[in-house]
Amino acid sequence: MTTGEQLHPRHRIDDQLTAPIRLSIAAALSRVDELDFRTLRDSIEISDSALSKQIGHLESVGYVGVRKGYVGKRPRTWVSITAEGRVALEHHLAALRAIVDGQ
Amino acid sequence: MTDADLTPDAARDLLTVADAARERGDDISRRALLGPAMSAFIGLLLGAFLLASIYLFPTATPLQGLLISGGYAVGILASVTAYNVGRRATPTGWLQRYQKGLALSCGVFAVALALSFLVEERSAALWVPLAVATALPIAILGSTRARR
Numbered sequence: 001m002t003t004g005e006q007l008h009p010r011h012r013i014d015d016q017l018t019a020p021i022r023l024s025i026a027a028a029l030s031r032v033d034e035l036d037f038r039t040l041r042d043s044i045e046i047s048d049s050a051l052s053k054q055i056g057h058l059e060s061v062g063y064v065g066v067r068k069g070y071v072g073k074r075p076r077t078w079v080s081i082t083a084e085g086r087v088a089l090e091h092h093l094a095a096l097r098a099i100v101d102g103q
Numbered sequence: 104m105t106d107a108d109l110t111p112d113a114a115r116d117l118l119t120v121a122d123a124a125r126e127r128g129d130d131i132s133r134r135a136l137l138g139p140a141m142s143a144f145i146g147l148l149l150g151a152f153l154l155a156s157i158y159l160f161p162t163a164t165p166l167q168g169l170l171i172s173g174g175y176a177v178g179i180l181a182s183v184t185a186y187n188v189g190r191r192a193t194p195t196g197w198l199q200r201y202q203k204g205l206a207l208s209c210g211v212f213a214v215a216l217a218l219s220f221l222v223e224e225r226s227a228a229l230w231v232p233l234a235v236a237t238a239l240p241i242a243i244l245g246s247t248r249a250r251r
Contacts, residue, residue: 010109018109023117024124031128032135033193043127071188093121099114 009098016061017092021046021054026063026089029081034067037077055079063088132194132248141186142201142245148178149208150238153215157230195249204244211237 017023024044029035035043041051058064063085067078081089152175160168215233 013109018117020117020120023121027121027124028128028131031125031195032132033195033197035128035131035192036190039131039191043131044124089121093118096114096118096121099109100111100118102111 012095014092139246146238146242150234204241207240
C-alpha cells in the first residue's frame with residue numbers, strides 16, 4: 001500500500017457509521033444534547049428492537065451514551081452522542097463528501 | 104457495505120441519509136419548547152416574588168406570607184415537574200444556557216433583595232425594572248437557541 005492509497009478518502013470511512021441506520025442515529029443525535037428513546041425511534045422510523053440493537057453497538061464503540069431514568073414510575077431512556085462519536089461523525093461525513101467530490 | 108464498494112453514488116446516498124437525519128434532529132430541537140416555557144415561567148415567578156417581597160411581605164400576616172411563599176414554591180415545583188415529565192429532547196447547549204440564566208437571575212434577585220433592606224424607596228419606578236431585570240436572564244438564556 002502506498003501513501004497515495006492511504007490518503008484516499010475511503011480509508012477515512014468509519015466502519016461503525018457506514019450502516020445507514022447507525023449513521024442516521026449519530027446524525028440525528030448530533031443536533032441535540034439528548035433525545036429520549038421513543039423520539040429517536042420515531043425520528044429514525046425503525047422498530048424498538050432494531051434501534052436498541054444499533055444503539056447498543058454504537059454505545060459499545062463509545063459513540064453514544066445511554067442514560068436510564070424514571071418519570072414517575074415509568075422508565076425512560078435517554079440517548080446522546082459522545083464527543084468521540086461527534087468527531088467520528090464529522091470525519092466520516094467529510095470522507096463521504098470527498099468520495100462524492102472524487103478527491 | 105465495505106470500503107471497496109463505497110462508490111461516489113453510495114457515498115452520496117449516505118450523505119443524503121445523514122442530512123435528512125440531521126434535519127429531523129434540528130426539527131426536534133426546534134419543537135422542544137418546554138425548556139423555554141419553563142425558563143420564562145421561572146423568570147416570571149422570580150420577578151413576582153421580588154415584588155411580593157417588597158410590597159406584600161412587609162404588611163402580610165404570617166399566614167399570608169406562608170401562602171405567598173407556598174405559591175411560589177408550588178409554581179417552581181410544578182414547572183420543573185412539567186418539564187421533566189414532558190421533555191423528550193434537550194436542544195444543544197440548552198442546559199448550560201439555562202443554568203447560566205438561573206444563576207444570573209438569582210444573583211440579580213439577591214442583590215435587589217439586599218437593596219430593599221438598604222433603601223426606603225418603594226416606588227414602582229425602581230422595583231418593577233428590578234423585577235424585570237430579575238426575570239430576563241433566565242427567560243432570555245433559557246429561550247436562546249444554539250448557533251449552527
